[in-house]
Amino acid sequence: MARVVVDVMPKPEILDPQGQAVANALPRLGFDGITSVRQGKHFELEVADDVDDATLAKIAETFLANPVIEDWVVRRVEA
Amino acid sequence: MARVVVDVMPKPEILDPQGQAVANALPRLGFDGITSVRQGKHFELEVADDVDDATLAKIAETFLANPVIEDWVVRRVEA
Amino acid sequence: MRVGVITFPGTLDDVDAARAVRYAGGEAVPLWHADRDLGGVDAVIVPGGFSYGDYLRCGAIARFAPVMQEVVDAANKGMPVLGICNGFQILCEAHLLPGALVRNAKLHFVCRDQWLRVENNRTAWSTRYEEGAEILVPLKSGEGGYQADQRTLDELEGEGRVVFRYVVDQHRPDAAGGDRNRYVGENPNGSRNDIAGITSANGRVVGLMPHPEHAIDALTGPTDDGLGMFLSLVDSVVTA
Amino acid sequence: MTVDTVANAENTPDQEQPYKELGLKDDEYARIKEILGRRPTDAELAVYSVMWSEHCSYKSSKVHLKYFSDTTTDEMRAKMLAGIGENAGVVDVGDGWAVTFKAESHNHPSYVEPYQGAATGVGGIVRDILAMGARPLAVMDPLRFGPADAPDTRRVLPGIVAGVGGYGNCLGLPNIGGEVVFDATYAGNPLVNALCVGAMRVEDLHLAHASGTGNKVVLFGARTGLDGIGGVSVLASETFDDTAGKRKKLPSVQVGDPFTEKVLIECCLELFAQRIVVGIQDLGGAGLACATSELASAGDGGMRVHLERVPLRATGMTPAEILSSESQERMCAVVRPEDMDAFMAVCAKWDVIATEIGEVTEGDRLVITWHDEVVLDVPPRTVAHEGPVYHRPIERPADQDALQADTPDRLARPARDELLELVKTMAASPNLASRRWVTQQYDRYVRGGTVLAQPSDAGMIRIDESTHRGVALATDCNGRYTRLDPYAGARLALAEAYRNVATSGATPVAVTNCLNFGSPEDPAVMWQFEQAVKGLADGCVELGIPVTGGNVSFYNQTGATAILPTPVVGVLGVIDDVRRRIPTGIGAEAGETLLLLGE
Ligand SMILES: Nc1ncnc2c1ncn2[C@@H]1O[C@H](COP(=O)(O)OP(=O)(O)O)[C@@H](O)[C@H]1O
Numbered sequence: 001m002a003r004v005v006v007d008v009m010p011k012p013e014i015l016d017p018q019g020q021a022v023a024n025a026l027p028r029l030g031f032d033g034i035t036s037v038r039q040g041k042h043f044e045l046e047v048a049d050d051v052d053d054a055t056l057a058k059i060a061e062t063f064l065a066n067p068v069i070e071d072w073v074v075r076r077v078e079a
Numbered sequence: 080m081a082r083v084v085v086d087v088m089p090k091p092e093i094l095d096p097q098g099q100a101v102a103n104a105l106p107r108l109g110f111d112g113i114t115s116v117r118q119g120k121h122f123e124l125e126v127a128d129d130v131d132d133a134t135l136a137k138i139a140e141t142f143l144a145n146p147v148i149e150d151w152v153v154r155r156v157e158a
Numbered sequence: 159m160r161v162g163v164i165t166f167p168g169t170l171d172d173v174d175a176a177r178a179v180r181y182a183g184g185e186a187v188p189l190w191h192a193d194r195d196l197g198g199v200d201a202v203i204v205p206g207g208f209s210y211g212d213y214l215r216c217g218a219i220a221r222f223a224p225v226m227q228e229v230v231d232a233a234n235k236g237m238p239v240l241g242i243c244n245g246f247q248i249l250c251e252a253h254l255l256p257g258a259l260v261r262n263a264k265l266h267f268v269c270r271d272q273w274l275r276v277e278n279n280r281t282a283w284s285t286r287y288e289e290g291a292e293i294l295v296p297l298k299s300g301e302g303g304y305q306a307d308q309r310t311l312d313e314l315e316g317e318g319r320v321v322f323r324y325v326v327d328q329h330r331p332d333a334a335g336g337d338r339n340r341y342v343g344e345n346p347n348g349s350r351n352d353i354a355g356i357t358s359a360n361g362r363v364v365g366l367m368p369h370p371e372h373a374i375d376a377l378t379g380p381t382d383d384g385l386g387m388f389l390s391l392v393d394s395v396v397t398a
Numbered sequence: 399m400t401v402d403t404v405a406n407a408e409n410t411p412d413q414e415q416p417y418k419e420l421g422l423k424d425d426e427y428a429r430i431k432e433i434l435g436r437r438p439t440d441a442e443l444a445v446y447s448v449m450w451s452e453h454c455s456y457k458s459s460k461v462h463l464k465y466f467s468d469t470t471t472d473e474m475r476a477k478m479l480a481g482i483g484e485n486a487g488v489v490d491v492g493d494g495w496a497v498t499f500k501a502e503s504h505n506h507p508s509y510v511e512p513y514q515g516a517a518t519g520v521g522g523i524v525r526d527i528l529a530m531g532a533r534p535l536a537v538m539d540p541l542r543f544g545p546a547d548a549p550d551t552r553r554v555l556p557g558i559v560a561g562v563g564g565y566g567n568c569l570g571l572p573n574i575g576g577e578v579v580f581d582a583t584y585a586g587n588p589l590v591n592a593l594c595v596g597a598m599r600v601e602d603l604h605l606a607h608a609s610g611t612g613n614k615v616v617l618f619g620a621r622t623g624l625d626g627i628g629g630v631s632v633l634a635s636e637t638f639d640d641t642a643g644k645r646k647k648l649p650s651v652q653v654g655d656p657f658t659e660k661v662l663i664e665c666c667l668e669l670f671a672q673r674i675v676v677g678i679q680d681l682g683g684a685g686l687a688c689a690t691s692e693l694a695s696a697g698d699g700g701m702r703v704h705l706e707r708v709p710l711r712a713t714g715m716t717p718a719e720i721l722s723s724e725s726q727e728r729m730c731a732v733v734r735p736e737d738m739d740a741f742m743a744v745c746a747k748w749d750v751i752a753t754e755i756g757e758v759t760e761g762d763r764l765v766i767t768w769h770d771e772v773v774l775d776v777p778p779r780t781v782a783h784e785g786p787v788y789h790r791p792i793e794r795p796a797d798q799d800a801l802q803a804d805t806p807d808r809l810a811r812p813a814r815d816e817l818l819e820l821v822k823t824m825a826a827s828p829n830l831a832s833r834r835w836v837t838q839q840y841d842r843y844v845r846g847g848t849v850l851a852q853p854s855d856a857g858m859i860r861i862d863e864s865t866h867r868g869v870a871l872a873t874d875c876n877g878r879y880t881r882l883d884p885y886a887g888a889r890l891a892l893a894e895a896y897r898n899v900a901t902s903g904a905t906p907v908a909v910t911n912c913l914n915f916g917s918p919e920d921p922a923v924m925w926q927f928e929q930a931v932k933g934l935a936d937g938c939v940e941l942g943i944p945v946t947g948g949n950v951s952f953y954n955q956t957g958a959t960a961i962l963p964t965p966v967v968g969v970l971g972v973i974d975d976v977r978r979r980i981p982t983g984i985g986a987e988a989g990e991t992l993l994l995l996g997e
Contacts, residue, residue, distance in 0.1 A: 001114070007121045010260075014305055015348060017263045022122070022143070031138055033127035035080070042086045042121035043101070048112035059110055063222075064101070066215055066251065069258045069305055089653075092624045092712055094725070096655035100213035103749075108222050118214070147511045148651050167661050167749065170570030174846040177863075208568045211657025267563050267839045296843045298567075372843040377977060378860070379843065 002047050004056055005075045008065040009040035040070070081126050083135055084154045087144040088119035119149070159184040159392050162199035164229070164245075166191040166220045170207030171242065171371060178371040179203070182388035191223040201238040201282070201391055202229055204245030206298075206369060216259060216301050217247035226252055238282035238391055239363045243299055246355070246365030255356055255365045256314070257306030263348025267300035271380040272346060272368050273325035274354050278318050281361040282394040286386035292325055293383035295373040297346055297354075302367040304349035304356070314356055322355035322366050401717060402440040404772045411437055419632045420447035426786055433780050441766065441773040444630045444718035445781060448684040449691060452952055455785035458918035459950045462931045466945045469935045474944040477907060479603055485526045485680065487946020488603060489908045491972045495861055496600045497869050498530045501540070501593040501912040501968050503951035507626075508590040510651065512557025516590050517565035517654035521726050523594040524569060525680035528663055529729065531604030531670050532596030535847065536859050537566045539576035539592050540873045540912070540966045541836075544585025546828035551580075554588050561654075562592070563839040568656035569663065572848045573840035574857025577873060577966075580828045586956035591912040591949075591966050595871055597861040602670055606679040608697035608732045608758050613676055615693070615701060616738075617686070618745055618752035619662045619728035623711035625652040626724030633718045658727040665748040666729060672744065674737035681728040687721040687781070689730040690756075691764055694778035697732075700763045703756035705773065717766070717773045732758060792928055793921035802882060849976045855898035860976045868976035872898035872969055877962030884926040888933035888965045895969035896941060903980040904971030909938055911948035911967050916960020918952045926963040934965060943969075 010016040016038050023037040043064055047056070056074045065072040089095040095117050102116040122143055126135070135153045144151035161179045163186050165172045176186035187199050191209075196202065209220035220226065226248070233239045233254050241249035249255045262268055273294050276287040287293070306314070314320055326345050345352050347367070355366025370384025407413075417427040420443060430438050430446050438446060452458060467482060475481070479496055480488035486500035504519025520537055527534045539562045544551045566573055571594070608615065627650075669675050677697065679689045686708070694701040705717050711725070733741050738754070745752035759765070764781070766774035812820050824830055833852065842851035849868060850858035856872040874894040880887025892909065899906045911934060916923040938945055954961045973979065984990065 009121065009123065013307070014260070015263070015303070017261055017265055017303075017348065019122070021265055025142070026138065029142060031134065031142075033130040034124050034138070035127065036125040038123045040121045040123070042088065042119045043098070044088065044117045044119070045113050046115040048114065051112040055110065059105070059113075063104070063108060063110075063218065064214070066218065066258055068250075068256075068307075069260060090650065092650045094620075094623060094625065094653040094655060094711065096211060096653070096657065097213040099655075100211050100219060100657070104210065104214075104219045104222065145511070148514065148653065167664075168568070168657050170660075170844050174844070177846055207570060208657060208660070211568065211655070213657065266560070267567060267841075269567075269841050269843070270838050298841045298843060300567075369843065372846060378846050378848055 002049060003077045004045045004047050005077055006043040006045065006060050006064050006072060007040060008070050008072045009038060011069055011071055014069045081128060082156045083124045083126050084156055085122040085124065085139050085143050085151060086119060087149050087151045088117060090148055090150050093148045160187050160199045161185065161391070162187045162189040162196055162202040164189045164191065164202065164204050164225055166209035166223060168208045168210050169205055171205040171369065174371040175203045175205040175242065178374045178385065178388045181374050181385060182392050184388065184392050189225055191220070191225050193225045194228065196228050196232060202232065204229070204239065204241040204248050206243030206245060209244055209248065212244065216244060217251040220248045221251040230254060233363050236360065236362050238394060240283050240387070241365035242369055242371060243367055246367055247301070249363065249365045254363050255358060256310045257304055259301050259367065260303045260305050261301050262303055268346050269296065269298040270346065272297035274322040274368060275325050276321070277323050278321045278357065281321055281357045281364050283364040283387045283390050284321055285393055286390040294381045295368045295370050295384045296380060297368040299347070299367055302347040302349065304353040306350065311350055315351065317359065319357050319359070320351065320353055321357050321364055322368070324349065324352045324354050326352055401768050401771065401773060404439055404775050407437050407439045413437065415443055416632045417443060417447065420444070420630065421451060422447050426450060429786070434776065439773050440633045441717040441721055442776060444633060444722045445687040445691065445774060448687055448722050449781045450785045452918065454684050454688060456950060457786045457788050458790050458952060459927065460787050461789055462928050465931055466935050469939050470944045474942055478944055478946055479600065480530070480605065481944065481946050484947070485529045485606055487908060487910060488530060489946060489970065490600060491867070491869060491907070492974065493862065493865060493867055494600055495597055495867060496603055497595060497597050497861065497970065498527055498532045499593065499595040499871065499910055499968065499970050500526055500947050501591050501873070501910050501966065502526065502949045503912050503914060504590045504592065505588065505914065505951055505954055507652065508558050509554065509586070509588055512554045513561040513564070514651055514653050516558040516561030517656070518652045518726050519590050519592045520562055520565040521654050521656065521659050522682050523592045524571065524659065525682065525729065527594045527596035528666050529604065529606060529678050529680040530596065530598070531602045532598040533667055534571055534594050534596040534663065535861065536574045536857060537571045537592060537594050538574055538857060538871060538873055539590070540875070541577060542579050542581065542584045542589035542964060544580065544588065545582055546580045548585050550585060558588065558590055559836050559839055565654050565656045567841040569660050570844045572842045572844050572851065574842060574848060574851040574859060575872065578833050578836055579877070581877060581962055583959060583961045587954045587961055589914050589954065589961070589964060591914070593873060593910070593968050595859065595869065595970070604670065604675060604678050606693055606696055607677045608693035608701055609699060610676060610734065611699050611758055611760050612735060613758040614733045614735055614738055614754050615703060615756040615758065616731045616733055616741065616752055617708060617728060617755045618731065618750050620655060620658050620725055621709045621711040621751065622720055622723045622725045622728070624650050624715065624719065624723065625726070626650070627719050627722055630718050630722045633716065652724050652726055654726055661748050661750060662727055662729060665745060665750045668744050669741060672740060674733060674740050675731050676734060677732040679730050681730060683724065685721065685723045685725065691778045691781040693730065693732060694764045695782035697758065700759040700761040700765065701756060701778070702759050703766045705766050705768050707753055707755045709751055709753055717768045790918050790924045791921040792924045794925050795922035849979050850902055850981065854902065854982045856902040856904070858902055858904065858973065858976060858979055866975045866977055868973050870899045870902045870904035870971040870973060873966055874898065875964050875966040877964045880930060880963045880965060884929035884963050885933035887963065888930040888967070889937040891965060891967040892934055892937040892969070895967045899969045899971035901980060902971070903978055904973040906941070906943055906969050906971045908943055908970045909945045909967060911945065911965055912951065913948065914951045914954050914961065914964040914966065916953070916955040920960065923960050930963055930965040934967065
């Protein structure tokens with residue numbers, strides 16, 4: 001068993017209303033000094049040991065992210 | 080300027096319909112060997128250098144995550 | 159004129175789409191997400207709803223349903239396909255239409271009666287309208303903001319492939335030259351270029367966020383302006 | 399994991415049990431021991447404690463609610479197919495159609511976690527309607543919040559509205575009305591009432607009972623997790639085996655999965671259409687404890703349940719936890735053995751997990767086993783229908799006279815030139831301003847049957863496309879009036895909802911309610927409650943329409959301050975042709991005459 005993390009983020013040129021809403025709200029809540037916020041998705045997968053990196057990339061590319069609007073990163077982490 | 084990542088995940092005992100939907104779909108798409116999927120949120124913040132860890136924790140705890148149902152982790156990353 | 163209406167688990171507006179087909183004089187044929195053939199239909203509607211809960215991303219899971227492979231093949235051979243709301247999202251995810259739909263700019267689900275301008279009346283689904291006509295149909299979605307990169311947008315605009323556009327706030331002179339100051343609201347979801355619906359290069363596949371199938375009878379909808387889309391289809395197949 | 403079995407309970411009669419932490423009083427615990435002739439097992443204690451809670455047993459309200467049945471005449475009952483005591487009231491609306499409707503509260507969970515609390519509130523009431531055999535058709539949401547500008551309202555209101563919308567929209571149920579009211583007494587205790595209406599052919603009415611020895615008990619829908627196990631977690635600490643991992647068993651918030659519920663609805667409707675369901679019950683408040691005991695109690699036999707068969711989402715759950723879990727999106731059905739294959743086939747088509755967990759037995763015991771060891775063996779009626787009944791002290795509040803004496807007469811009348819400003823102030827006030835911010839987050843068009851929704855006085859739904867037969871619904875309540883005079887306030891709420899339905903063009907036929915009050919242990923609150931019930935019931939007699947069901951929510955208070963008494967009243971009307979509806983609003987054509995009816 002391996003632990004895999006996939007982070008999916010809106011592409012820089014795509015509007016990110018969620019991140020923006022957070023960024024706008026922070027000063028109102030009294031938190032200053034946060035100049036930018038982007039919000040994406042974070043997946044944690046438990047995968048069998050025989051699932052290779054190419055397969056994980058394919059899962060991220062074709063399914064977890066929509067490459068038209070999103071970038072993705074796959075990371076294997078210590079369990 | 081520092082780069083900060085906040086990952087927010089549903090608590091382990093809390094139902095995660097999103098992760099479950101992904102987990103159920105994967106075998107149908109021909110991807111086997113993924114035994115569990117949890118889905119959460121991933122935030123990337125740009126913060127001024129004088130924003131300390133305690134402030135970041137407070138932002139995560141009171142605003143980015145809903146501690147009733149979610150856990151969170153704050154990480155400073157290299158820019 | 160047989161029109162397939164697909165039901166995925168979580169589809170909601172399939173009964174409405176089927177009703178609209180019947181109102182237009184067509185026969186609605188139910189199709190199931192697990193079907194591996196389209197039962198000889200002449201056209202397909204991918205209706206609105208929350209297929210598979212829309213949990214990952216709207217339309218992301220539905221796109222892989224067996225029936226969608228058939229829809230993609232048929233569309234590539236020229237079959238008229240209409241995607242409404244979640245159906246539009248599914249067609250984008252399946253790459254039958256370019257671009258993607260993202261969370262509404264104000265982050266809330268929006269249900270409202272929405273004015274649209276018909277920008278292209280040459281698609282399989284819009285011949286009954288006059289170009290420039292304005293129609294009022296319900297819009298109800300949480301992730302309806304149309305997004306595409308600039309090159310795609312330029313291509314869509316250049317080729318006249320924007321079929322419907324949200325009519326946004328404007329002042330215009332009335333007959334007497336006064337300011338009619340009509341309130342129709344702002345762009346409801348932050349879509350690029352106020353795009354509400356687009357078509358494929360051959361004008362056979364159309365996707366839009368608003369719901370023409372909820373505007374076929376003034377009893378249950380704001381107008382019957384949406385019926386034109388279904389009548390257009392019936393015309394197009396009869397003449398084809 | 400060591401499990402407390404019946405045998406073990408017999409051998410350890412003096413073992414201390416945390417019944418107080420579970421909310422049971424000394425005499426209630428004594429009565430359980432008397433019923434069983436021994437101490438209860440952990441599982442039994444869990445089941446009795448949730449089923450004898452105020453929420454499930456109506457122990458403080460029962461003696462008062464009886465007044466509804468006592469005052470309902472045969473004439474009022476004529477169109478009623480199911481009434482108080484069933485999952486939801488059902489009325490015959492003509493042409494072979496039956497309509498079922500009910501309101502329920504989800505107040506406290508919505509304060510703790512606004513989005514999920516409100517979402518699961520909608521989910522729960524929809525399953526109630528589904529369990530009657532009906533297709534759910536529409537929802538409504540009477541809401542109450544603290545002051546609009548209070549900081550906590552900014553947390554609570556957007557979450558609740560998004561939750562009501564998120565769940566209802568995803569189920570494909572149009573939202574056809576509701577209320578948004580602000581008052582300081584709801585700060586710290588918002589009210590989330592949800593109403594659902596459904597329709598079925600008269601012959602398809604399903605009642606929750608388990609009958610027919612040998613019939614199977616099937617649990618279907620979502621897996622069971624640690625959701626909302628509440629106080630029962632105190633039982634876990636003693637019996638939890640360290641070697642199985644040191645997970646802290648905190649009671650967790652229920653999270654809704656509307657997609658699973660949508661699929662469950664379609665699956666159930668297909669099962670009903672095939673006529674392979676003998677009895678059915680939704681899993682709500684007290685989960686399996688409630689569903690199994692109510693099915694068995696209402697049936698003509700006993701029931702045996704093999705608890706280890708229940709599909710779980712969490713590891714190491716104890717029998718007590720499984721029985722009291724409030725995991726959402728689950729149903730329990732009784733099915734003839736020869737229909738089991740067909741039942742399972744429908745569930746497979748919809749990808750719904752279905753598990754045979756037990757069977758209807760001879761005799762009159764509910765027996766639950768855990769890997770063949772008996773962990774519960776009780777007479778189900780003592781759990782579900784014969785819980786404790788309290789005659790709480792009642793006392794008219796001391797300040798009631800002063801309150802009533804303080805009339806608007808002491809207020810200055812606005813001068814003529816102040817009127818415009820006054821009207822503007824009123825129009826902009828939170829309680830009168832436009833509700834569009836709320837209502838535009840709700841789908842009112844889905845399924846194409848909505849004839850009237852916001853901003854109409856009543857919502858209206860077409861139930862038959864060929865005949866255009868439909869129903870109208872309105873909910874109302876003015877808590878301030880009710881605080882001034884609970885009897886009159888409840889009557890006024892009824893009268894307003896009745897008028898709202900009548901002005902839509904429909905004929906009012908039945909009433910439901912959601913009675914939101916403070917603590918029943920406060921005699922002043924009990925007085926308000928008693929008065930409101932009387933007022934509502936007497937009003938119904940005058941109007942000639944019955945109360946077919948309802949819901950009581952007590953303990954709505956912040957510290958010692960109770961909310962305004964809020965008996966939300968829902969009225970259902972019938973219209974034989976929705977094309978004759980009367981839309982709200984005047985001024986469609988020039989030259990219309992405006993008439994004022996009444997005094
Ligand atoms: N929480 C809600 N959910 C759905 N509809 C609502 C809600 N609150 C108000 N509405 C609708 O908005 C409209 C206006 O509400 P309200 O101002 O309370 O009306 P009135 O004062 O006439 O009772 C009504 O149609 C009502 O049903």
